[in-house]
Amino acid sequence: MKNNVTLIATAAMGLESIVANEVRQLGYEDVTVENGKVIFEADHQAIARCNLWLRTADRVKLLVGEFEARTYDELFEGTKALPWEQFIPEDGKFPVTGKSHKSKLYSVPDCQAIVKKAIVEKLKRKHGVASWLQESGSEYKIEVALLKDKVTLTLDTSGAGLHKRGYRVGQGDAPLKETLAAALVQLTNWRVDEPFYDLFCGSGTIPIEAALIGQNIAPGFNRAFAAEEWDFINSTVWDKALEEAEDLANYDQPLAIYGSDLNPKMVEVARANAMEAGLADLVDWKQMQATDFHSKEERGYIVSNPPYGERLGDKEQVEAMYKDLGATLRDYPTWSIYILTANEKFEELFGQQASKKRKLFNAFIRTDYYQYFGKKIK
Missing domain, CATH: 3.30.2130.30 (VC0802-like)
Structure with a gap:
């Protein structure tokens, strides 16, 4: 054959x-x-x-x-x-x-x-x-x-969808798919020697995917696939691929990745998921309001999927939060900020027009990925 x-x-x-x-x-x-x-x-x-x-x-x-x-x-x-x-x-x-x-x-x-x-x-x-x-x-x-x-x-050939990495032991109401989270990270020009923050981390998917990317760990390393059982594929194919993944992983790469959320329960879920992924020491988790963000670093990246305010009761509260977030992050003009939301008034509320935006779908919700590129440091 x-x-x-x-x-x-x-x-x-x-x-x-x-x-x-x-x-x-x-x-x-x-x-x-x-x-x-x-x-x-x-x-x-x-x-x-x-x-x-x-x-x-x-x-x-x-x-x-x-x-x-x-x-x-x-x-x-x-x-x-x-x-x-x-x-x-x-x-x-x-x-x-x-x-x-x-x-x-x-x-x-x-x-x-x-x-x-x-x-x-x-x-x-x-x-x-x-x-x-x-x-x-x-x-x-x-x-x-x-x-x-x-x-x-x-x-x-996959069996369970590839978003099922095998590390999610808990999740919130509307978890971000691991595949979309990885795409959000890849659509930035984040480099591994720069700080990376998610201020609305939920169950921790974006920081965990960033850590996997940062250390070049294959996302499917911890799970099985349907084609592993197939007779016409030599088993050495899988052994060789796993060996390559192990060789290419850079477990010694230092990373500065942080995940925070207002909900203390979600911070615990994120911590448990990171531990399951074998990344317990790579991400710092904190219970915190997004508007309390503070950093002394000159440059960094914020990548977040905040609440969209789609439910009637939440809309005003979420829109007020977008305004406060914009006011907080105005103090960090050299930082690059990436926000995924379905709220079409986001730029107006945030108080700044995005450098670029990209249409994406979070499950079946049409969203925009607002990208604010940090000013160059002279």
Whole structure:
């Protein structure tokens, strides 16, 4: 079997270019960026390396094939023609999920059932099985996605989404996804020798992701992936990728990372999450009001996801807090400040127009990432 495959790193809306950049940094050059995904050709080693290293991708899928289908017969025959036996062994378990958008075949349950039936037929013939496939072995999760009558069939190599790093032992009401938190850090030009603050740390996701980036620790180092169990990938692939991650980690890199929150319970949750991530000594946590921020450092970075004030009762309180925060941080003109919020009046309330802003989605909430670049020190 050929060792090269087509991989798809899926991404939240607005993060595609960041994911593409991460893929290129891993050494995979032939990259195509589309809405919600980054497509590239690579070898089996890339399946392990991308799952371990991609900080901002949702998951890594292996493309089995694509074709047009406007009838269930075309869907069945197109699916059956693909080389499933190269990936799924005789005892492989292969559940099928699906989605359909702007396609003649709009019934997702029917599409899933037809894809399943076609793969069963193909595998029975190739493996010489007369009756049924037992599906007692490792899982090979298949997705059938239809868009404008184009069928894309993939295998999910990740298992749980890549945002599940394995360190979150507790969280607040609206936790920031680890993948988005990593993107917020990567969209700054923070350097590891400069102080980094999150004044609304919640469960600690932004400072923890900053610490992982600061010491070049692979975000997937502490968890398992679906493809680790797959027969067609040599186990040495994973051993080699983990060894590389261990070699590239810079555990001796000193960092000045701070997380604070008004809620003492959330500070304890953040501390527990950092401990679970193996970063207990790398982040300083403090119970504090954001407007009590003070630093003697000439330069630094503040990256925060404050409350948005979306609930009616909270709106006035949150908007007053934005005003007070703006007044506090005006004393730090050489600091760079990055704020993610859904409040469209943020600049007006903060009292300063952003140097740059970028549209991002926090779950399904449309937000802006307001970026205030610090003035250069003469």
